[in-house]
Amino acid sequence: AQSVTQLGSHVSVSEGALVLLRCNYSSSVPPYLFWYVQYPNQGLQLLLKYTSAATLVKGINGFEAEFKKSETSFHLTKPSAHMSDAAEYFCAVHLNTGNQFYFGTGTSLTVIP
Amino acid sequence: ETGVTQSPTHLIKTRGQQVTLRCSSQSGHNTVSWYQQALGQGPQFIFQYYREEENGRGNFPPRFSGLQFPNYSSELNVNALELDDSALYLCASSLGEVVTEDGYTFGSGTRLTVV
Numbered sequence: 001a002q003s004v005t006q007l008g009s010h011v012s013v014s015e016g017a018l019v020l021l022r023c024n025y026s027s028s029v030p031p032y033l034f035w036y037v038q039y040p041n042q043g044l045q046l047l048l049k050y051t052s053a054a055t056l057v058k059g060i061n062g063f064e065a066e067f068k069k070s071e072t073s074f075h076l077t078k079p080s081a082h083m084s085d086a087a088e089y090f091c092a093v094h095l096n097t098g099n100q101f102y103f104g105t106g107t108s109l110t111v112i113p
Numbered sequence: 114e115t116g117v118t119q120s121p122t123h124l125i126k127t128r129g130q131q132v133t134l135r136c137s138s139q140s141g142h143n144t145v146s147w148y149q150q151a152l153g154q155g156p157q158f159i160f161q162y163y164r165e166e167e168n169g170r171g172n173f174p175p176r177f178s179g180l181q182f183p184n185y186s187s188e189l190n191v192n193a194l195e196l197d198d199s200a201l202y203l204c205a206s207s208l209g210e211v212v213t214e215d216g217y218t219f220g221s222g223t224r225l226t227v228v
Contacts (some may be wrong), residue, residue, distance in 0.1 A: 004155075034216065043117070043203055044156070082186030089154050100146070100169050103155030103218075 002011045006104035014112045019063075019078040021107045023091030026072060031096040033074045033102070035065055047089075055066050060081060060086070065093045116140070117220035119204050125219030125226045131192045138174040144207040145187045147179060151200045161212045163189060181212045191225075199227045199228065 007022040014086055032051050036044040048059025055067045065076045074091060091104040126132050136163030138145050144163045148156035158171035162181035178194040185206070191198055200222050205217035 029175075041221065043221045044205075044217070045219070046216045049216055072201075074115045092155075100158040100161065101148075101156075102173060103148075103157070 002090050004102055004104040006089075006091050006107050008107055009105065009112070010108045012110040012112055013081045015083060016080050018079045019085065019109065021076040021078070021091075021109065023065075023074045023076065023104060024072050025074060025091075025093045026094060030110065033065075033067060034092045034094065035059065035074075035076050036090045036092060036103075037087045038090065038106075043103050044090065047076070058069070070075045081109075083111050085109060116142075117206050117218050119202075119220040119223050121223060122221070122222045123226075125228060126194050127212070128192075128194055128196060128227055129191065130194050132194060132225065133206075136187045136220060137148040138187065138204070138206035139192070139218050140185055142185060142206035142208055142218070144210060145181055145185075145209075146205045147189045147199075148203040148205065149173075149200045150199075150203055150222070156203055158195055159189065160213075162191075168210070193228045196227050199225060201225075218223050 003026050004026045028111050035047040037047050038044050048057045049109050050057050050067045056105045058064045063078045088106045088108050090106050092101045094101045127186045132187050147159040150156040159173050160210040165181045166182040178190045181187040201222040203222045204220040
């Protein structure tokens with residue numbers, strides 16, 4: 001079985017501060033891992049993905065995530081938050097068997113001016 | 114700019130009715146998946162089609178059904194609507210059968226309210 005846990009349903013940071021959104025997964029096989037962002041009244045947009053190449057993955061808009069197998073984590077970070085980063089962020093795991101994504105429950109990021 | 118369009122954007126139905134949601138995938142994308150996103154939750158996988166054949170299904174009852182057409186459009190049909198079916202329904206397309214290669218392109222969704 002596989003699942004994704006996002007710690008913290010709401011995260012607030014000041015503009016310019018570090019963004020850290022946490023994601024832990026459980027999987028019996030090496031997973032593919034993704035981060036998506038959802039702005040209000042919009043669909044999901046891919047931020048970045050891990051597919052067993054480099055453990056540090058760089059995505060769009062200055063975000064990056066590090067795959068840590070020993071910690072079963074794939075936390076999303078950004079050195080300096082912008083107001084435009086305020087959105088809902090979803091971590092997802094995918095296994096080719098069953099051919100589906102499993103999404104976490106999401107983390108709402110608020111950026112304080 | 115998304116290449117996946119969904120219609121309608123909002124819909125209100127009565128319990129027990131049937132509904133059809135439509136999606137136009139990005140041109141050339143042979144895989145289409147449908148997800149249900151309840152308020153405050155992450156998307157949950159309903160099913161996936163590749164070249165008009167269903168090749169994956171989540172934990173949803175048979176009253177959720179779908180079709181994919183050769184022109185990269187698809188439908189999600191839900192029969193005997195229940196109040197708990199109220200959610201945002203997302204369509205997502207991908208180039209190949211192995212979604213992990215390219216990831217998904219998501220549409221903006223259809224907000225279904227069942228009263």
